Amino acid sequence: MAAPDYSERFGRNIGILTSEEQEQLRKSCVAVAGLGGIGGAALLCLARMGVGRFHLADLDHFDVANLNRQVGANIHTFGRPKVDVMKEQILAINPEIEVKTFTEGVQKHNVAAFVSGVGCVVDSIEYFTLSARELLHHEARKQKIPAVFAAPLGFSAVFLSVSPEGMSFHDYFDINDELDPFEKMLRFTVGLSPKALHLKYMEFKKERLVEIETGPSLALSVNLGAALIGAEVICHLTKRRRPQTLPQYVQIDLLTQKHVRKKLLWGNRGFLQKLKIFYARKKYADFKQLFLKFIN
Template sequence: MSKEFDYEEAFSRNIGWLTRAEQQLLRGKRVAIAGLGGVGGSHLLTLARLGVGRFHVADFDRFDLANFNRQAGATMSTLGRRKVDVLIALAHDINPEIEFETFDQGVHDDNVDEFLRGVDVYVDGLDFYAFAARKAVFDGCARHGLPAITVAPLGMGAALLNFMPGGMTFEQYFRWNGCSEEEMGLRFFVGLAPARLQQSYLVDPSTIDFKGRRGPSTPMGCSLCAGVAASEALKILLGRGKIIAAPRGVHFDAYRNRAVTTWRPGGNANPILRLMIALGRRRSG
């Protein structure tokens, strides 16, 4: 049975949690997502189902077999295809009216201002080890006064940090300036989830390899991240609901059935996190 697309009907089940006026507001909002892999692809499809109507998306990668355990769009039929093409097609199947601006060479210092132009909120979907791209985007968000959301899939949970205009910036929290990439990885890992809820059930610590740029992942973690990120984006876009922003964060772990709100004044300059970073250096050395 063929039927013409109708925005109001397609997203009518959002109404109740949203007003009809709020749904129309989302229709005109613009969200930037850099990275369309494990979390970024799920972010895009979740926000598309929420009814967000405009996106800037950046990714240069193609699907391969190692993506199958967690990445939206990773199937046998998409092997070797560009992630940005596959995810845009999937989003258009949900809402053919979505407007996309595509950055198929990724995001970097030379195009980050264009990537963020006209955007209402940035949702981070970059690979953990995409240090240069992540620094460029979060620095750009701070420069342009844009809210930025990052949710990390750690084990079978999700760790949230929001960086809001006028508040603590990504750099002020993680303190990456002047660091090697190995040090950036360690600081990012420690700062993302200072409660370390996932550590107690990591059965093979050797799989976390900052030097080799590899780490384990789960589909549950990525799916949880999409729900958390979309909920934060909704609050920011509609201007309602409490936003917990850095240096505060939230870590929910489904495996342990635990949720905590963390507070680390100074970010990675906090004495507790400085100790964790020092211990991490000792183990990796």
């Protein structure tokens, strides 16, 4: 049996997307950094939307701890590189997809090539790996490429989109090279979700965060974040609507049924955000050295 052609694979998109938009997606390239939770789900979403080319970066392997939320994780993929598994999955959807892989993840020596020639960058790098995230956003801005980011928080997902012409990732979070990794992570966490809809029902025990060296997450919030990324990437690539970029942020909580979309005009430089950062710094100060062991 002959493999279906592109129009057969993605014909059901037409009527929501136009034929011209679908062709634009076919010609587009998206860079996805981090293929675990949101990154893996967003990749599959974009592949099923018909995006024709990808740059994929991840240095990690699947293991049992990934089963609760990562689309590529199952008993048959334990120990396998995430890049290889996710490449196989998108090629099984569309064998015509062109894929370039970066098995060392995002590094100084390869970030320019990773971003080069793409229409949008998806930042789904591990939460506590802020150095690679900074590197990615610096390069995306340098090459004038938009970048999108989402994070699962409880039953919610928060979403940010960065325009190369607008407020930068570093300006929004108020981070710079003079800050130590712990301070950068505090500012990143506080700026990520200014309304913090999830805090009403979540426990962020310092001891637990240090023990597992990451935060808790659910599959449904990962999939929600991936959907938010998918929609905004489509807008960046097809110009269906004007992308909503920093200082605007979005958080949707499926448990409380609340949704917030607001502008944090001064980012973390605003008085209230500075107060939150001060409180967070004081709360986690006694665990700073333990956090520094896995923040990078």
